[in-house]
Amino acid sequence: xxxxxxxxxxxxxxxxxxxxxxxxxxxxxxLGKILVQRTRGRKPIAGRIVEVEAYLGPHRQPADPAAHxxxxxxxxxxxxxxxxxxxxVYSIYGRYFCMNVTCEREGRxxxxxxxxxxxxxxLDQMARNRGLDGCPTLLASAAADARRVGIGRELTSGPSRxxxxxxxxxSAHNGVxxxxxxxxxxxxxxxxxxxxxxxxRRIGIRHAVELPLRFAIAGNGCVSGxxxxxxxxxxxxxxxxx
DNA sequence: AGGCCGATCCTCT
DNA sequence: GAGGATCGGCCTA
Numbered sequence: 240x241x242x243x244x245x246x247x248x249x250x251x252x253x254x255x256x257x258x259x260x261x262x263x264x265x266x267x268x269x270l271g272k273i274l275v276q277r278t279r280g281r282k283p284i285a286g287r288i289v290e291v292e293a294y295l296g297p298h299r300q301p302a303d304p305a306a307h308x309x310x311x312x313x314x315x316x317x318x319x320x321x322x323x324x325x326x327x328v329y330s331i332y333g334r335y336f337c338m339n340v341t342c343e344r345e346g347r348x349x350x351x352x353x354x355x356x357x358x359x360x361x362l363d364q365m366a367r368n369r370g371l372d373g374c375p376t377l378l379a380s381a382a383a384d385a386r387r388v389g390i391g392r393e394l395t396s397g398p399s400r401x402x403x404x405x406x407x408x409x410s411a412h413n414g415v416x417x418x419x420x421x422x423x424x425x426x427x428x429x430x431x432x433x434x435x436x437x438x439x440r441r442i443g444i445r446h447a448v449e450l451p452l453r454f455a456i457a458g459n460g461c462v463s464g465x466x467x468x469x470x471x472x473x474x475x476x477x478x479x480x481x
Numbered sequence: 482a483g484g485c486c487g488a489t490c491c492t493c494t
Numbered sequence: 495g496a497g498g499a500t501c502g503g504c505c506t507a
Contacts, residue, residue, distance in 0.1 A: 292499070305499070315492060333489030335500055352499060399500050443499055466482070 249273055249285055249360070250429030252418055258323035262293035262342045262349035266454045269340065269351055270433035273359060275425040276405040284364050284405050286356030286395050287431065290455040290462045292441045294339070296348035304446035308348035318414045319348040326424055328402070328413040335399035338407050340417060340426070354442070354453070356395040357461040358404075365394045365404040396463040439468055 250273060258265055269288050276284045295303035296319070297311060307316045307329070318327045319341055327339040327350055342349040358365055366372045371393060395401040402408070407424070417426045435457035440448055442464050455462045455469070462469050 294499075307499080310493085313493070329499090330491060331498060332500055333491070333498095337499060339499090354499085397500070441499070445498085 249275055249283070250427045252420060253324070253426045253428055255322075255324055255418055258340065258342050258418075259344055260342060262295060262351050263452065265340070265342045265349075266291045266293040266351045266452070267433075267436060269353075269426075270436060270454060270456050271431045273427045273429055274353065274356060274401075274405070275360075275427055276407065277423055277425070278406070282361055282364070284361035284368075285359040286365075286401065286405070287359050288353060288355075289357050289459045290353075290355035290396075290453070290464075292352040292354055292454070293452040294350050294352060295452075296343065296350075298347055299349075303450070305441065305444040305448075305450075306348070306350075308350075312348075316348070319350055321345055321414075324416060324418045324426075326407075326412050326415050326417055328407060328409045330409055331399065336402040336408055337398040338402055338412070352398060353401060354398050355455070355461050355463040356401045356404075357459065358394050362394070368406050369394055369400065369403050392461055392463075396461050398463075400463075437462075437469070437471060442468060 253272065257268065269291050272288050273285055274288060294306040294308070296306065296308050303309060308319045312320050315329060316327070318325055319339075321341060322345045323342050325341045327341055328336055330336055337352060339350040339352050342351060363372075395404045412424055415422050415424050417424055433456050437455045437457045438451050439453045439455075440451060441453045457471065
């Protein structure tokens with residue numbers, strides 16, 4: 240009974256064909272899904288995906304010069320050219336990691352960057368992983384007030400923050416299959432609908448700045464970025480909120 | 482609320 | 495040898 244109660248709220252594993260589609264499509268579909276991190280002998284850590292960005296493979300026309308795959312396969316990005324539904328984890332600025340989900344068939348390097356989660360399970364462990372456990376006030380209110388107070392933003396709002404909260408690293412997680420029940424990282428569907436979706440330009444890039452490839456659950460308090468990037472008017476009217 | 486800055490190191494040119 | 499899909503602290507207002 241305790242087992243089924245623990246597993247049920249995290250839903251069922253996603254299927255491969257879910258990811259064998261263009262990244263713009265997979266990005267929207269991933270909103271509301273759950274990322275679960277399992278470590279042997281530890282309780283699972285889980286968060287709901289509330290913000291993502293799509294990066295297009297070099298086979299696309301026009302190309303996406305902001306994508307890591309833009310100049311073709313290299314040792315770092317080879318996972319992107321492999322099969323769909325795997326984790327591409329890379330290090331950035333010497334201190335942090337970011338996690339992507341691979342899309343499309345093998346040979347096509349589209350992917351989706353996870354930019355923010357809403358904490359679902361293991362909030363205390365997230366706080367420890369983020370180094371926030373020195374603050375008793377934050378820890379005490381974390382579980383109950385995650386949505387209202389904003390501890391959720393501190394924990395998992397940002398591509399590197401969410402990796403830190405879930406203990407995701409390149410050495411441990413780059414290339415893992417997200418659809419394998421024995422994998423340390425899983426993507427699951429508990430039936431939650433994303434609702435209205437905010438569409439904007441992508442954050443923090445220098446090339447192809449104008450493309451509307453960032454997707455977030457409209458109004459969700461865990462979405463990252465400055466306030467201007469969390470409102471409905473950031474991009475052209477035709478693609479702001481759907 | 483928003484802007485600037487430094488940390489810090491791996492990857493590719 | 496340059497630069498980056500970031501973050502947190504500090505500043506101004």
